[in-house]
Amino acid sequence: MLQxxxxxxxxxxxxxxxxxxALGFVLIYKATExxxxxxxxxxxxxxxxxxxCTVALGMPFWVAFIATLIVMMLFGMVxxxxxxxxxxxxxxxxxxxxxxxxxFLARGVVTMIPGWGTDTYVLPVPYRDEIVRIGGSDGSGxxxxxxxxxxxxxxxxxxxxxxxxxFKYTKIGIAMQATSQNQLAAFYMGIPVRRINMLVxxxxxxxxxxxxxxxxxxxxxxxxxxxxxxxxxPAAVVGGFGSIPGALVGGLIVGIIETLAGFxxxxxxxxxxxxxxxxxxxxxxxxxxxxxxxxxxx
Amino acid sequence: MSLDGEIIxxxxxxxxxxxxxxxxxxxxxxxxxxxxxxxxxxxGAGKSTILKTISGIIDPQKGSVIYKGEPIQKKDPAWIxxxxxxxxxxxxxxxxxxxVRENLLMGAYTRSIGERAxxxxxxxxxxxxxxxxxxxxxQPAGLLSGGQQQMLAISRALLAKPTIMLLDxxxxxxxxxxxxxxxxxxxxxxxxxxxxxxxVEQNARVALKYADFGYVLEVGRIVMEDTCAVxxxxxxxxxxxxxxxxxxxxxxxxxxxxxNWR
Numbered sequence: 001m002l003q004x005x006x007x008x009x010x011x012x013x014x015x016x017x018x019x020x021x022a023l024g025f026v027l028i029y030k031a032t033e034x035x036x037x038x039x040x041x042x043x044x045x046x047x048x049x050x051x052x053c054t055v056a057l058g059m060p061f062w063v064a065f066i067a068t069l070i071v072m073m074l075f076g077m078v079x080x081x082x083x084x085x086x087x088x089x090x091x092x093x094x095x096x097x098x099x100x101x102x103x104f105l106a107r108g109v110v111t112m113i114p115g116w117g118t119d120t121y122v123l124p125v126p127y128r129d130e131i132v133r134i135g136g137s138d139g140s141g142x143x144x145x146x147x148x149x150x151x152x153x154x155x156x157x158x159x160x161x162x163x164x165x166x167f168k169y170t171k172i173g174i175a176m177q178a179t180s181q182n183q184l185a186a187f188y189m190g191i192p193v194r195r196i197n198m199l200v201x202x203x204x205x206x207x208x209x210x211x212x213x214x215x216x217x218x219x220x221x222x223x224x225x226x227x228x229x230x231x232x233x234p235a236a237v238v239g240g241f242g243s244i245p246g247a248l249v250g251g252l253i254v255g256i257i258e259t260l261a262g263f264x265x266x267x268x269x270x271x272x273x274x275x276x277x278x279x280x281x282x283x284x285x286x287x288x289x290x291x292x293x294x295x296x297x298x
Numbered sequence: 299m300s301l302d303g304e305i306i307x308x309x310x311x312x313x314x315x316x317x318x319x320x321x322x323x324x325x326x327x328x329x330x331x332x333x334x335x336x337x338x339x340x341x342g343a344g345k346s347t348i349l350k351t352i353s354g355i356i357d358p359q360k361g362s363v364i365y366k367g368e369p370i371q372k373k374d375p376a377w378i379x380x381x382x383x384x385x386x387x388x389x390x391x392x393x394x395x396x397x398v399r400e401n402l403l404m405g406a407y408t409r410s411i412g413e414r415a416x417x418x419x420x421x422x423x424x425x426x427x428x429x430x431x432x433x434x435x436x437q438p439a440g441l442l443s444g445g446q447q448q449m450l451a452i453s454r455a456l457l458a459k460p461t462i463m464l465l466d467x468x469x470x471x472x473x474x475x476x477x478x479x480x481x482x483x484x485x486x487x488x489x490x491x492x493x494x495x496x497x498v499e500q501n502a503r504v505a506l507k508y509a510d511f512g513y514v515l516e517v518g519r520i521v522m523e524d525t526c527a528v529x530x531x532x533x534x535x536x537x538x539x540x541x542x543x544x545x546x547x548x549x550x551x552x553x554x555x556x557x558n559w560r
Binding site: 174182184187 | 353355375376377378379380384385387391392393394395396400401403404405407408411454455458
């Protein structure tokens, strides 16, 4: 039983990462109706920016953390302005191809930057190798959680809470929702739709960067760490593409199932478990868990 | 009737198109302060295009849109809303997952934070016009019925504090009773608040009843303009828009009459 809980706990931590990347997918999908296949690579860039801030610039970790989020947010906004906005009005296929291109470009460019390159780096975090025991006595037994996992869960919870407050209670957040629900009507209301889309890209990039920084202590920083985005995709589908709480729940489900499958099932199942879940989900409930299904009333 | 106000909105020879398809071909019209002006026309006559051109969603190829003496064509839609032109689009176009209240707040998007209290009190006034919106304030707007959504769309536009309101087929899909209710409110908004109204309608009977001045649009051109009292008595309007058919002297009627717009 304890072992099971142990696995679930680390599954949750893993799931939070998937959830955050899936959240990035969903934010952009809702705003622009295009899937950003470069989401994982934004995460990777976040990892490298964090690395530069801490190692090369010598910032304390949490200062570097905030700095990275800001840098990546600006990067996401610039990306929208420079690449995506000129494609406005083109079929979403064009946009998808553009994001795939951005992904390849990002992976390529990273290897050319001195200090980044193709090597694997350790992101120095203050909470490295610490563990927390829940239950048990005298420093033995009980549920053992690494500080890295706890941090992932805590920061994710904090981020989700602040995003929830942003979308629910601020004018700009409600305007973002409005724009994603009915872009034309948003234009009629005088909402600056283009600037809102730019901001959504910024937030999405920052959320991905956050996932990258949280994941870095576990998997290290390297040019291909963004491929984890391929597993965030099932998470978004399970949750119901287009639903923000769905992205997180989907991420947790995929994370937990994957961890359990890796332990209890024969070797190899760990990597395909997520996709089996997606296939089952698509057959049973094609809209996903939180899929929104609304029709227009006349 | 208020047909002696100053002209606040004027279209001069405006031509707009969707890609290669020309939707309006040289439309000129004038809207006087505090009046209700209607543009009548069949499907595809270009009625909605006129409104979209005014609110900046479509840029005209030719001609000018003059609002309060300034040309506003080809300006950003958000800027035009701030100048006091609010557009109630065809088919309501509410935000289905936002609550009724959040929809109303989005209508006030262009207003500054300092006007928060004013916006709140205006929402109260709107609740007086449409009590149902108060009742369902916290519900997602997508759950409202068609008529309620139309009320919401009008209220939302009202919160932009418009000088002039562009209404695109407010009667679309509504029962005659609801249509009447909506038009009574539009009339009240016009009379009580002095909001100028430019109304586009297919339902000529209702539009001619409530409006002061009317234009008739056919395939992108204005073919007739007059006060609604006069328009109601025109033969062509009666026959083609109101469906009143008169029999000839010998009790026969031409099977297909030609419109001459006289």
